[in-house]
Each structure stands twice: as C-alpha cells, then as structure tokens.
Amino acid sequence: MTENIENKVVIFTSLGHFINDGIFFLFPVLTTLLSEDKSFSPWIIGVLFAIYYGFSSLFTMFVSARADKTKKYGENIAIGLALLSIGLILFLLALLIPPSTILMMIVLLSTIVLGIGTGYYHPLGAAILQNVVSKNKIGRALGINGGMGSVGRAIYPSVFFGIAILFTYSASIGFLAGLGFLVAILIYFQLKNVVKLDPNQKKENIGKSIKSALTKGILILSVLTFARAIATQGIVSWIPFYLSYTRGMGLSLSLGTTLTIMYTIAIIGQPFFGILADKFDRRYLLIISTIGTGLSIIGYVFTEGYLSLMFLIVFAFFNFTGFPLLMALTKDYVQSTSSVSNSLVWGLANTGGMIIGPVIVGAFLLNSYSGLVLIYEILAVIIIIIGLFTFLLPKPTEKSKMPLFG
Numbered sequence: 001m002t003e004n005i006e007n008k009v010v011i012f013t014s015l016g017h018f019i020n021d022g023i024f025f026l027f028p029v030l031t032t033l034l035s036e037d038k039s040f041s042p043w044i045i046g047v048l049f050a051i052y053y054g055f056s057s058l059f060t061m062f063v064s065a066r067a068d069k070t071k072k073y074g075e076n077i078a079i080g081l082a083l084l085s086i087g088l089i090l091f092l093l094a095l096l097i098p099p100s101t102i103l104m105m106i107v108l109l110s111t112i113v114l115g116i117g118t119g120y121y122h123p124l125g126a127a128i129l130q131n132v133v134s135k136n137k138i139g140r141a142l143g144i145n146g147g148m149g150s151v152g153r154a155i156y157p158s159v160f161f162g163i164a165i166l167f168t169y170s171a172s173i174g175f176l177a178g179l180g181f182l183v184a185i186l187i188y189f190q191l192k193n194v195v196k197l198d199p200n201q202k203k204e205n206i207g208k209s210i211k212s213a214l215t216k217g218i219l220i221l222s223v224l225t226f227a228r229a230i231a232t233q234g235i236v237s238w239i240p241f242y243l244s245y246t247r248g249m250g251l252s253l254s255l256g257t258t259l260t261i262m263y264t265i266a267i268i269g270q271p272f273f274g275i276l277a278d279k280f281d282r283r284y285l286l287i288i289s290t291i292g293t294g295l296s297i298i299g300y301v302f303t304e305g306y307l308s309l310m311f312l313i314v315f316a317f318f319n320f321t322g323f324p325l326l327m328a329l330t331k332d333y334v335q336s337t338s339s340v341s342n343s344l345v346w347g348l349a350n351t352g353g354m355i356i357g358p359v360i361v362g363a364f365l366l367n368s369y370s371g372l373v374l375i376y377e378i379l380a381v382i383i384i385i386i387g388l389f390t391f392l393l394p395k396p397t398e399k400s401k402m403p404l405f406g
Contacts, residue, residue, distance in 0.1 A: 022152030046362015055115030074191025080120020217333030229353025332396030
C-alpha cells in the first residue's frame, strides 16, 4: 500500500512539475508576442519581468510557511497550477484588445497572477515527496520529478508555436491553459490529504529557523547565487528577443524549435552535474559551470549558423545546472534539513536575481533591441568574474547526496 502511495505521489507531482516549468519558461515567449503584436518597448518588457519574477520569489516564502502548517501540499499545488491557467487566460484576453490603458491593466494582472502561480510548485512538490517517499528512494523520486520539469520547459515553446501555426496564438494559449486546469483538478483529487497533519508536531519559530540557516557558507553562497542569477537570467529572459530581432527568426516555429533544443540539453546537464556533485568538490563544479556559462555566451554572440547553435546548447548545458549544485552546497552548509536555507538560496537569492537581471537589460535597451549584442557581451564577462569569486566559498564539512534534477 505504501509503495502504491509513493508511486502515485511521484506520478502526479511530476505532472505538476511538467506544467509549472513549461509555463514558467514560456513567459519570455509570451512577452515577445507582446513586443511583436502590441509594440511593447524593451523597458516595459523589463518591468513585466521584474513583476513576474518578483511575485514568484516573494510568494514562495508565504506558500511554504502556509503549507508547512496545514500539510495540504497537494491542494496547494493544484491552486498554483490553476492560477497559472488563469494567468494564461488573462493573457489571451489581452491579445484580443487593441493598445490601450485597459490592455496594460490586463497584461499587468496576468503577469501578477502568473508570477504568484509559479511560486507554489517548487517548495511544495519537494515537500510532499520528502514527506511521503522513503529515504532510500527519495533521490530517484526527485530525479524523475525534476526531469519532468525539464521536459516541460523544453517542449512548451514548440507546442506553443506548433498550435499557433495550425490555428492561432489564442488557440495555443487556450490549449495550454486548459491542460493546466485539467492537471490541477487531477492533482487536487489524487494528492488531497496524502500528507496528514501531525497534531503533536511542534510549531517551528521562523525567526530561529532563519538564524540557524544563516551560516557563513549560506551567506556567501546566497550572494554569489544572487549575482549569478542577475547575469544569467538577464540573458535567458531576452533570448527569444535576441533570436527574433538580432537573428531574424521573428515569431516562428524556428524560434520555438531553437528554444526547445536549448532547454532539452538541461535534461542531460542536470543529472550529469548531479552525479559529479556526489564525487567531486561541489564548489569547483559550480566554478566550472559558471565560467562555462559565460564563455559559451561569448562564443554564441560571435558566431553564426550551426556553430552558434552549438554554443547556445553549451550555454544551456552549463547554465541550467544551478538546482543540483546550489541545493547540494546548501545542504552541505546546513547539516540538518532546512527548508528555510533552501528558500534563502533558491527562493530569495536565485529568484531575487532573476527579478533584477531582465530589468537591467530592459533599462539598457530602452526603446531599441539593437543593444542586445553588447549587453550580452557585458553580462558574459560578469558571469566569468562571478565564477572566479566562487573560490570564496568555504569548504563544506560534510558531503550529502542531492537530487539530480530540479
């Protein structure tokens, strides 16, 4: 019976991760659509990115605290997916409205709802697996779960443009919204009350939890993660714009296919670095990953054709290794299991950096996309410098195994 429950939890949380990451990484594509169809300027797009990632980052902490008290992880995951679908429907509505104040209000509302929706899954999906799956199977379970997230972000761009070519962009968004609602309903009924509230569980003081999590290693790692996320997300968020305007792809299936190829490599990169993280010093792996990210973007900017695509793939291979490496180091620096330390490094530092990066690029571009090449070069150099500063991380006292996917 226990094994059946574990399998059910893995299946349905993985399905939730697939939907969540698919929509989360589709947002830059949606904003490209606003730029093309509604003539949104780069600085407005930058503000939307800030709102989107900002609400995602801040709401993660609230959702985690609330779910830990009630243990209603499955129900809350369903709520998050439903919000993502509602956000997509609002965006669909915006596409039908001509440029106006009402359009801006609906786009803003859509961005906020989507941002809040993305704040649910990661802390709750990990929590429900950690509570239900036995210790000797948790790594495999998290690997399957995270892998489905990688698959979601890989295929969503191609699905989006494929349906749009056959029908319309509105039909594509409507389909993805409907799929999100369907999975939300399935998860609600299948995972409802899977984790039971323990009436004898001692309530944890959030202040003490934060204080115990603020070790030297966590503080330095958080600062480096924050800086790394600013530079890398400044690149990732604007890649659809770079491909559309600088490489001349426009809004096409070629754009969706290129993004799919880029995100697909993470399905290989994450387990590869995850396996290495159990054998070698994770600090050095993070250095290699970060410097490799910066060098590959330089190669991408200065090449064309298939060679350029190869550098973009290498960029994704190195860049999307943050979860296994950062979370492994987080566990090293806080010996006991700490959702607070995870939230500090991943929720506040990483997602916080994701807020600022796209805004910096948008402010740099102002009203023209012609500066994308220069800002990419600058960010690439910054990423390499951050990689060198990673040597400041203290040596962990003990290694701990972590999931291969995220």
